[in-house]
Amino acid sequence: MQQKKVTIHAPATVANLVCGFDVLGMCIDAPFDVMEVELINTPEVIIKNTDSYHLPTAPHLNAAGAPLLELMLSFNKPIGFKITSNKNIKPGSGLGSSAASAAGAVVAANYLLGNPFSKNDLVRFAMAGEKVATGIKHADNVAPCIYGGVTVIRSIFPLDVINIDAPPLYVTVVHPQIEIKTADARQILRKEVLLKDAIKQWGNIAGLVAGFMKKDVNLIANSLEDVIIEPIRSILIPRFDDIKQACKNAGALGGGIAGSGPSIFMLSETKAIADTVAQVMQHTYTEIGLPHFTYVSQINNEGVKIIQS
Amino acid sequence: MQQKKVTIHAPATVANLVCGFDVLGMCIDAPFDVMEVELINTPEVIIKNTDSYHLPTAPHLNAAGAPLLELMLSFNKPIGFKITSNKNIKPGSGLGSSAASAAGAVVAANYLLGNPFSKNDLVRFAMAGEKVATGIKHADNVAPCIYGGVTVIRSIFPLDVINIDAPPLYVTVVHPQIEIKTADARQILRKEVLLKDAIKQWGNIAGLVAGFMKKDVNLIANSLEDVIIEPIRSILIPRFDDIKQACKNAGALGGGIAGSGPSIFMLSETKAIADTVAQVMQHTYTEIGLPHFTYVSQINNEGVKIIQS
Numbered sequence: 193m194q195q196k197k198v199t200i201h202a203p204a205t206v207a208n209l210v211c212g213f214d215v216l217g218m219c220i221d222a223p224f225d226v227m228e229v230e231l232i233n234t235p236e237v238i239i240k241n242t243d244s245y246h247l248p249t250a251p252h253l254n255a256a257g258a259p260l261l262e263l264m265l266s267f268n269k270p271i272g273f274k275i276t277s278n279k280n281i282k283p284g285s286g287l288g289s290s291a292a293s294a295a296g297a298v299v300a301a302n303y304l305l306g307n308p309f310s311k312n313d314l315v316r317f318a319m320a321g322e323k324v325a326t327g328i329k330h331a332d333n334v335a336p337c338i339y340g341g342v343t344v345i346r347s348i349f350p351l352d353v354i355n356i357d358a359p360p361l362y363v364t365v366v367h368p369q370i371e372i373k374t375a376d377a378r379q380i381l382r383k384e385v386l387l388k389d390a391i392k393q394w395g396n397i398a399g400l401v402a403g404f405m406k407k408d409v410n411l412i413a414n415s416l417e418d419v420i421i422e423p424i425r426s427i428l429i430p431r432f433d434d435i436k437q438a439c440k441n442a443g444a445l446g447g448g449i450a451g452s453g454p455s456i457f458m459l460s461e462t463k464a465i466a467d468t469v470a471q472v473m474q475h476t477y478t479e480i481g482l483p484h485f486t487y488v489s490q491i492n493n494e495g496v497k498i499i500q501s
Numbered sequence: 502m503q504q505k506k507v508t509i510h511a512p513a514t515v516a517n518l519v520c521g522f523d524v525l526g527m528c529i530d531a532p533f534d535v536m537e538v539e540l541i542n543t544p545e546v547i548i549k550n551t552d553s554y555h556l557p558t559a560p561h562l563n564a565a566g567a568p569l570l571e572l573m574l575s576f577n578k579p580i581g582f583k584i585t586s587n588k589n590i591k592p593g594s595g596l597g598s599s600a601a602s603a604a605g606a607v608v609a610a611n612y613l614l615g616n617p618f619s620k621n622d623l624v625r626f627a628m629a630g631e632k633v634a635t636g637i638k639h640a641d642n643v644a645p646c647i648y649g650g651v652t653v654i655r656s657i658f659p660l661d662v663i664n665i666d667a668p669p670l671y672v673t674v675v676h677p678q679i680e681i682k683t684a685d686a687r688q689i690l691r692k693e694v695l696l697k698d699a700i701k702q703w704g705n706i707a708g709l710v711a712g713f714m715k716k717d718v719n720l721i722a723n724s725l726e727d728v729i730i731e732p733i734r735s736i737l738i739p740r741f742d743d744i745k746q747a748c749k750n751a752g753a754l755g756g757g758i759a760g761s762g763p764s765i766f767m768l769s770e771t772k773a774i775a776d777t778v779a780q781v782m783q784h785t786y787t788e789i790g791l792p793h794f795t796y797v798s799q800i801n802n803e804g805v806k807i808i809q810s
Contacts, residue, residue, distance in 0.1 A: 215704045346708035347701075352723060354711045387692055390699040390729075392656075395524045397703045399655035401710045402663045414661060420699070 197230040198303055199500040202296025203492050204281050205288035206363070206457050207332035209342070210416045210448040211396035217288075217336035217343050220363045220457075221489030225292045227256070228276040229300035237261060238274040245283055247293075255290035255321035256297035262317040263301055267308070273301055283325075285367045286451035291333030294321025299338060299496040314338050316351055326374045333451065340495030342404050358491045359407040361445070362466035366435070366473035367455040369483040372428050377452035380424055389419045409445055409461055416446030416459070429454050431476050438472045463488070506539040507612055508809040511605025512801050513590050514597035515672070515766050516641035518651070519725045519757040520705035526597075526645035526652050529672045529766075530798030534601045536565070537585040538609035546570060547583040554592055564599035564630035565606035571626040572610055576617070582610055592634075594676045595760035600642030603630025608647060608805040623647050625660055635683045642760065649804030651713050667800045668716040671775035673753070675744070675782035676764040678792040681737050686761035689733055698728045718754055718770055725755030725768070738763050740785050747781045772797070 203224040209216040232238070237251035237260045251257025260273050275297060281289040298314045309317075318334035335343040335353045344354040396415045403411035426432040426449060439458045440446060443465040447458035456473070460466040470486040477484040512533040518525040541547070546560035546569045560566025569582050584606060590598040607623045618626075627643035644652040644662045653663040705724045712720035735741040735758060748767045749755060752774040756767035765782070769775040779795040786793040 212703065212707065214700045215707055344704065344707045344711060346704045346720075346724060352708070352720075354708055354720065356711060381696060383696055384693040385696050385699055387690060387694050387729075390694055390702065391523045393699065394521065394703040394706045395653065395655045397707050398521065398524055398653045398710045399661070399663055401707045402653060402665060402714065405711065405714045411655075411661075411663065415655060420696075 195304060197228065198300050198498055199226065199228050200296050200300045201225070201497045201499055202227055202292035203337060203495070204365075205291055205333040205336045206365075207288065207451040208421070208449070209400065210418045210422065210446070211393055211400055212344075213418070213421045214330065214332060215345055215397065216400070217332040217345070218358070219336040219340045219492040219495050220365070221492045222487045223280045223287065225281055225296060226278045227293070227296045227300065229297060229304065230274040231301075231304045232272040232274050234272045235264065235270040236272045237264075238272070240274070240276045241279075242276060243279045245279055247279075247283065253324060254293070255325045256293040258320040258324045259294045259298045259317040260301055262320045263298055263309070266313070266317070267305065271305070273297070282367065284371050284373070286372070286449065286453045286455040287365065287367065288333035288337060288451065290321055290325030291318065291337050294318035295334045295337035296496050297321070300498070303498055311338055312351055312353060315353055336495070338495050341491065341493045344401065356401065356404050357493060358404045359409070361409070361491050362460045362463055363489055363491060364439070364444070364458045364460065364466045364469040364473065365450060365455055365487045366470070366477065367485045368430060368477055370430070370454050372453045374452045377425055377428065380428075381421065382424070385420050392419050412459065413445040416448065418448055422448050425449055425453060429456065430480065430482060432456065435473055435476050438476065439469045442468045442472050444469045504613060506537065507609050507807055508535065508537050509605050509609045510534070510806045510808050511536055511601035512646060512804070513674075514600055514642040514645045515674075516597065516760040517730070517758070518709065519727045519731065519755070520702055520709055521653075522727070522730045523639065523641060524654055524706065525709070526641040526654070527667065528645040528649045528801040528804050529674070530801045531796045532589045532596065534590055534605060535587045536602070536605045536609065538606060538613065539583040540610075540613045541581040541583050543581045544573065544579040545581045547581070549583070549585045550588075551585060552588045554588055556588075556592065562633060563602070564634045565602040567629040567633045568603045568607045568626040569610055571629045572607055572618070575622070575626070576614065580614070582606070591676065593680050593682070595681070595758065595762045595764040596674065596676065597642035597646060597760065599630055599634030600627065600646050603627035604643045604646035605805050606630070609807070612807055620647055621660055621662060624662055645804070647804050650800065650802045653710065665710065665713050666802060667713045668718070670718070670754070670800050671769045671772055672798055672800060673748070673767045673769065673775045673778040673782065674759060674764055674796045675779070675786065676794045677739060677786055679739070679763050681762045683761045686734055686737065689737075690730065691733070694729050701728050721768065722754040725757065727757055731757050734758055734762060738765065739789065739791060741765065744782055744785050747785065748778045751777045751781050753778045
């Protein structure tokens with residue numbers, strides 16, 4: 193008998209990775225969403241939220257629902273899905289909340305159907321969720337969420353995702369409880385950049401990709417520099433420069449804004465350093481009375497995980 | 502007895518590699534310069550040219566001499582060198598002619614001194630030759646000439662060279678006999694670029710680096726795209742677009758302007774394709790009566806080579 197229901201973990205992701213705006217993304221272990229997906233016989237998507245985020249339940253307006261509608265169009269039999277979603281990744285955190293919903297839904301659905309679709313197909317479907325949530329089809333969260341590890345989105349049309357197996361670095365994330373809309377974070381960027389800055393940026397992204405592939409932590413540390421986006425976007429994040437410097441002083445390799453913020457991420461070589469980095473972050477935001485969450489985990493080379501079936 | 506004299510091959514290099522302006526460089530087997538370097542007891546550099554290029558022989562004005570003066574300053578004993586240079590890489594070809602002189606001289610000198618300097622030191626010395634020849638200290642030719650293979654120059658100050666072992670692809674080069682001054686080729690570039698173009702470019706450089714490291718020829722082919730520099734500089738090279746398209750039609754993976762031109766390079770998977778690509782290039786330039794040279798060789802993973810000692 194065909195399996196009808198599955199429970200999955202859909203992890204958070206960090207887009208941009210400092211020097212790879214709109215191109216790089218990384219999957220991390222925590223936080224993650226838990227989602228139950230059930231195959232049903234009627235050609236519809238039913239969404240039930242068990243969290244308190246009041247996300248829309250109409251499938252074409254939902255980050256998990258829209259990708260499933262795309263997937264259903266590409267499948268040659270009439271099928272439907274019922275989703276029960278319990279989100280831990282807060283929408284608007286910069287940690288790929290909508291991507292986790294989108295990627296989790298399509299990976300689960302594909303599993304229930306006997307995996308007829310490739311990972312690239314799933315990324316394509318999942319981008320429909322990003323379109324619903326952010327207004328733009330982008331893959332720098334959904335691709336690492338589906339592939340795991342670090343991904344390069346060389347191109348969206350046609351889709352070209354390059355998967356890089358990253359070293360098992362630790363990731364500390366702080367999510368200050370302020371809201372930055374992705375659309376706003378995009379709008380404050382300049383449409384033109386200096387050629388000399390662009391050259392510096394592509395030197396760094398080339399260095400970061402080589403650093404991950406060679407598992408060279410010094411090269412990774414040196415390449416985590418952004419002269420184009422961070423100087424503008426960091427203005428929206430309280431105490432950004434102080435936190436970044438203090439985390440590096442505490443031993444972090446480097447880091448920056450997660451996606452369009454407001455979360456900040458830092459990479460470290462050991463759990464002990466990553467824990468200290470979390471304390472540094474907590475200290476700074478406690479000092480100014482800004483509520484926040486921190487997460488310490490590792491780069492996740494697996495992506496969305498089937499945990500119960 | 503200490504060895505006093507050595508003969509070396511200093512190979513041509515292709516800077517930029519299409520999507521890596523000022524950051525990527527690649528060493529190739531042909532053409533190459535032959536240089537004889539002799540250790541002498543007087544603290545001076547004596548230069549003798551046996552070719553017909555009439556390059557300056559005053560050491561501080563010579564691309565091989567200036568780096569040796571730098572090297573001598575860093576060595577703790579009074580030494581000198583006599584160079585006899587026979588250049589095959591024509592100055593102004595875009596194939597790293599000055600870099601071959603600079604890199605060849607310092608690698609040979611280091612060998613004669615018992616290798617007291619690191620490759621990074623040698624790149625630093627050799628950049629003095631680029632300063633003499635082009636007015637700017639840049640490393641995207643001297644670094645691949647010294648390291649071999651493909652190099653990423655993540656940063657010049659401080660110098661950060663990343664060496665990538667590239668797959669043994671074939672390289673076809675055509676050098677049309679027109680002159681493009683590096684300074685002119687630089688001046689026609691815009692100082693600002695569109696952010697969306699820069700993003701495309703850093704997606705491609707990330708893809709190209711990953712492609713070389715994964716030895717994935719499709720990824721290399723797809724990443725060899727330049728939306729920023731090539732559309733401007735290619736105007737200076739007769740029939741550039743036609744040649745590029747015809748070479749791809751003949752099976753080349755891709756390619757573009759070598760350095761600041763006028764040479765054009767193309768990568769291919771086999772010698773047979775690389776030879777056909779050379780014929781395509783010859784055909785186009787013969788058709789319009791433009792004298793030219795072609796070279797078919799391979800990516801050179803060794804760099805400057807001691808051939809007789």
